[in-house]
Amino acid sequence: MSGPSDYQPSHPAVKWLEQRLPIISLVHSSFVAYPTPRNLNYWWTFGAILSIMLGVQIVTGIILAMHYTPHADLAFRSVELIVRDVNYGWLLRNMHAAGASMFFFAVYIHMFRGLYYGSYKAPREVLWILGVIIYLLMMATGFMGYVLPWGQMSFWGATVITNLFSAVPYFGESIVTLLWGGYSVGNPTLNRFFSLHYLLPFLIAGVVVLHVWALHVVGQNNPAGVEPKTEKDMVPFTPYATIKDFFGVSCFLILYSWFIFYMPNYLGDADNYIPANPGVTPAHIVPEWYYLPFYAILRSIPNKLAGVIAMFSAIIVLVFLPWLDSAKTRSNKYRPLAKQFFWIFVITCILLGYLGAQPPEGIYVIAGRILTIVYFAYFLIVLPLLARIEKPRPLPNSIADDVLAKTGRATAPMVSTLIALFVASTLFVGGTGQARAAENQETPPSLSWSFAGPFGTYDRGALQRGLKVYKEVCSNCHSLSYVAFRNLSEPGGPGYSPAQAAAFAADYKIKDGPNDAGDMFERPGRVADYFPSPFPNEQAARAANGGAAPPDLSLIAKARSYERGFPWFIFDFFTQFQEQGPNYVAALMQGFESTPPAGVTIPEGSYYNKYFPGHAIKMPPPLSDGQVTFDDGSPATVQQYARDVATFLMWTAEPHMEARKRLGYQVFVFLIIFAGLMYFTKKRVWAAAH
Amino acid sequence: MTASTVDHPTRRDFLFVATGAVAAVGGVATLWPFISQMNPDASTIAAGAPIEVDLSPVAEGQDIKVFWRGKPIYISHRTKKQVEEVRSVPLSNLPDPATDQSRTKDGHEQWLVVIGICTHLGCIPIAHEGNYDGFFCPCHGSQYDASGRIRQGPAPLNLPVPPYQFVSDTKIQIG
Ligand code: FES
Numbered sequence: 087m088s089g090p091s092d093y094q095p096s097h098p099a100v101k102w103l104e105q106r107l108p109i110i111s112l113v114h115s116s117f118v119a120y121p122t123p124r125n126l127n128y129w130w131t132f133g134a135i136l137s138i139m140l141g142v143q144i145v146t147g148i149i150l151a152m153h154y155t156p157h158a159d160l161a162f163r164s165v166e167l168i169v170r171d172v173n174y175g176w177l178l179r180n181m182h183a184a185g186a187s188m189f190f191f192a193v194y195i196h197m198f199r200g201l202y203y204g205s206y207k208a209p210r211e212v213l214w215i216l217g218v219i220i221y222l223l224m225m226a227t228g229f230m231g232y233v234l235p236w237g238q239m240s241f242w243g244a245t246v247i248t249n250l251f252s253a254v255p256y257f258g259e260s261i262v263t264l265l266w267g268g269y270s271v272g273n274p275t276l277n278r279f280f281s282l283h284y285l286l287p288f289l290i291a292g293v294v295v296l297h298v299w300a301l302h303v304v305g306q307n308n309p310a311g312v313e314p315k316t317e318k319d320m321v322p323f324t325p326y327a328t329i330k331d332f333f334g335v336s337c338f339l340i341l342y343s344w345f346i347f348y349m350p351n352y353l354g355d356a357d358n359y360i361p362a363n364p365g366v367t368p369a370h371i372v373p374e375w376y377y378l379p380f381y382a383i384l385r386s387i388p389n390k391l392a393g394v395i396a397m398f399s400a401i402i403v404l405v406f407l408p409w410l411d412s413a414k415t416r417s418n419k420y421r422p423l424a425k426q427f428f429w430i431f432v433i434t435c436i437l438l439g440y441l442g443a444q445p446p447e448g449i450y451v452i453a454g455r456i457l458t459i460v461y462f463a464y465f466l467i468v469l470p471l472l473a474r475i476e477k478p479r480p481l482p483n484s485i486a487d488d489v490l491a492k493t494g495r496a497t498a499p500m501v502s503t504l505i506a507l508f509v510a511s512t513l514f515v516g517g518t519g520q521a522r523a524a525e526n527q528e529t530p531p532s533l534s535w536s537f538a539g540p541f542g543t544y545d546r547g548a549l550q551r552g553l554k555v556y557k558e559v560c561s562n563c564h565s566l567s568y569v570a571f572r573n574l575s576e577p578g579g580p581g582y583s584p585a586q587a588a589a590f591a592a593d594y595k596i597k598d599g600p601n602d603a604g605d606m607f608e609r610p611g612r613v614a615d616y617f618p619s620p621f622p623n624e625q626a627a628r629a630a631n632g633g634a635a636p637p638d639l640s641l642i643a644k645a646r647s648y649e650r651g652f653p654w655f656i657f658d659f660f661t662q663f664q665e666q667g668p669n670y671v672a673a674l675m676q677g678f679e680s681t682p683p684a685g686v687t688i689p690e691g692s693y694y695n696k697y698f699p700g701h702a703i704k705m706p707p708p709l710s711d712g713q714v715t716f717d718d719g720s721p722a723t724v725q726q727y728a729r730d731v732a733t734f735l736m737w738t739a740e741p742h743m744e745a746r747k748r749l750g751y752q753v754f755v756f757l758i759i760f761a762g763l764m765y766f767t768k769k770r771v772w773a774a775a776h
Numbered sequence: 777m778t779a780s781t782v783d784h785p786t787r788r789d790f791l792f793v794a795t796g797a798v799a800a801v802g803g804v805a806t807l808w809p810f811i812s813q814m815n816p817d818a819s820t821i822a823a824g825a826p827i828e829v830d831l832s833p834v835a836e837g838q839d840i841k842v843f844w845r846g847k848p849i850y851i852s853h854r855t856k857k858q859v860e861e862v863r864s865v866p867l868s869n870l871p872d873p874a875t876d877q878s879r880t881k882d883g884h885e886q887w888l889v890v891i892g893i894c895t896h897l898g899c900i901p902i903a904h905e906g907n908y909d910g911f912f913c914p915c916h917g918s919q920y921d922a923s924g925r926i927r928q929g930p931a932p933l934n935l936p937v938p939p940y941q942f943v944s945d946t947k948i949q950i951g
Binding site: 570572770 | 792794798799802809812813814815817818819820825
């Protein structure tokens with residue numbers, strides 16, 4: 087389609103370059119003069135959105151790599167230090183983490199669009215297959231990226247996914263050892279994953295170039311699915327498609343920013359804020375939401391090798407799609423039966439995703455099996471059969487006819503599918519949190535926090551009181567090793583002055599050394615020091631606490647969560663509810679009961695707590711009324727302590743929350759203005775084409 | 777485009793210009809975090825806080841090297857002879873004229889504290905070497921005297937004196 091360019095350079099320097107390397111005319115013919123069907127709808131903007139997302143991921147990824155340490159002992163901490171200390175580190179990390187999800191969200195829409203409008207059919211088979219390759223590379227990249235923070239989910243996700251290869255007959259074990267570079271997932275694994283995670287995006291970019299090249303050879307498909315015949319069917323890429331794509335991108339950025347600035351942990355798993363521990367597996371291993379449908383297929387097959395084969399086949403089958411569906415009509419708009427089956431297929435995928443997040447038991451397994459069959463049946467039975475029996479509706483004569491027929495008709499179907507899809511995907515994403523439902527755990531009451539919502543800020547008084555409770559009570563057993571004394575005087579924190587923070591630090595004895603004589607020595611704390619740990623190492627902590635090491639509290643407010651359940655997790659997306667952690671901490675502090683309810687036995691050395699998963703907690707009730715006195719007249723009650731300490735721990739887990747929400751507000755004002763301007767600009771530009 | 781539309785920009789032009797301007801502002805603002813992240817992070821800045829050094833173990837004629845903000849700091853306990861020498865040099869003989877008095881603290885003239893980084897291209901000079909009983913840079917042969925002043929070689933400037941003060945007679949705080 088992108089025949090010889092009519093680009094005529096006038097500037098002598100450009101002429102000189104053109105004769106030696108016709109790069110400007112190449113760009114001109116591919117992105118300016120390139121004819122694009124005039125009836126493309128907004129589903130077609132996802133190609134541009136994906137290119138932008140790839141760029142965002144590469145740029146933020148390169149930057150994160152400047153600050154990240156790929157070592158099993160240091161990786162988790164280095165990620166935390168990026169978020170806490172690097173200028174705008176929290177922003178870059180949120181962009182990259184939420185960016186991965188947004189990238190997959192966009193790619194799924196792009197794929198379903200291709201599926202619906204038959205974009206894989208001749209002559210676009212190679213274009214489609216290149217897309218499947220990009221998707222596979224994305225999955226590999228996303229998986230390895232998720233391993234890098236080296237939290238519990240990273241570690242166990244890596245273990246489970248690499249173990250898929252142990253299903254290979256005869257060579258399985260050797261392959262897995264090869265992948266790990268050891269006898270278990272460890273430092274060599276992390277190192278190679280980091281290397282490959284850096285490499286693969288550039289491979290993706292390379293295949294994207296091929297994908298775009300193939301696209302420019304065969305031309306874009308369009309909602310009518312008829313090939314363009316005359317000039318009247320087409321508009322030049324610039325300004326028409328460019329401006330429409332930019333409008334699409336600006337709307338997409340609004341959704342993306344919602345996650346970056348307000349819901350950074352909505353798509354993540356609380357367990358990944360616990361450092362990797364090779365000795366303890368989290369109760370439910372759940373992959374990132376974008377792998378869930380395939381994870382469900384894997385689990386619904388009771389044989390290891392067959393399960394792995396089914397999972398990979400579920401993706402590979404896409405490669406053969408152009409030949410499985412041999413119907414001549416491309417667009418499902420003109421295929422009444424195929425259209426219905428398409429939506430059944432979409433719902434199947436969403437439900438499979440939901441099941442992937444559920445514990446593999448009971449009804450979930452049966453439903454998973456049925457849906458797995460439906461998934462494969464769509465490709466292997468329904469599509470080939472429909473091609474033979476379905477009688478398509480008459481196609482429009484040309485793209486121009488299609489546009490004329492549409493003018494004056496409301497675009498309601500498009501909007502309603504958008505809404506339906508959105509609700510469905512929130513349902514799907516929210517389902518990831520469901521896995522904990524099976525545990526018998528009481529739901530902590532939702533308290534009202536000053537830091538909740540889009541304009542939330544920390545209550546300085548509560549932070550200062552919480553710090554006092556931590557110092558006088560919690561710090562006897564719990565470390566706070568990601569928090570430095572200097573943080574106490576940083577903006578958005580407890581609001582101490584640098585001098586107060588220095589005085590606070592000087593109260594502590596910090597182990598330093600070795601000195602010139604080679605000895606370790608103690609000195610008063612400085613603001614650059616971190617809160618010292620009560621125990622020299624984990625073993626000592628374990629030994630002194632009846633076998634259960636008290637966890638570090640720096641991240642506890644993000645590392646603990648609970649089930650919200652349907653339909654709350656959908657509302658949570660809109661209300662920006664992110665306060666499970668502090669709710670849980672506050673509830674746990676008050677959830678001790680000296681006599682467990684009838685029928686519950688608590689082992690020797692443990693205590694009954696209503697909100698602790700499993701109820702038997704090794705920590706004795708830490709707080710009692712009157713234990714800590716406050717100067718500001720706040721009541722010296724356990725309830726007050728619990729609230730204050732939960733506020734304080736939310737701050738230690740998320741020290742830049744105020745900056746994040748403030749910048750989020752500015753970004754939203756900007757994006758809404760920008761998207762509005764883009765909308766009117768787009769209307770103006772397209773007015774000439776109609 | 778005809779002259780009349782240039783004279784009377786239409787609403788359409790205004791819309792395009794406004795959209796373009798907002799996009800440009802957004803683009804430039806987005807760049808800032810990506811550049812700012814290259815600066816030292818908060819922990820690096822905090823680690824650059826002042827340090828205290830005990831001078832009592834350093835005998836006359838000896839020197840020690842300490843690190844502050846990742847830079848080597850030479851602390852020399854100079855001999856009487858060295859002090860006299862550097863104080864008697866006429867300033868006109870110096871490429872980068874500065875008195876020894878201005879480079880040391882009154883009442884503590886035996887102590888020289890300088891950042892041990894050659895002002896040529898950043899190598900670390902060796903103490904007690906060279907023709908001036910001061911520092912000699914092995915990289916390209918710059919020679920500094922016992923006051924850390926450049927005397928010979930390609931380096932343009934004296935070794936810089938870091939901010940420091942005496943907390944007591946035998947203790948200094950650098951930074
Ligand atoms: S760096 Fe010292 S002489 Fe060149």
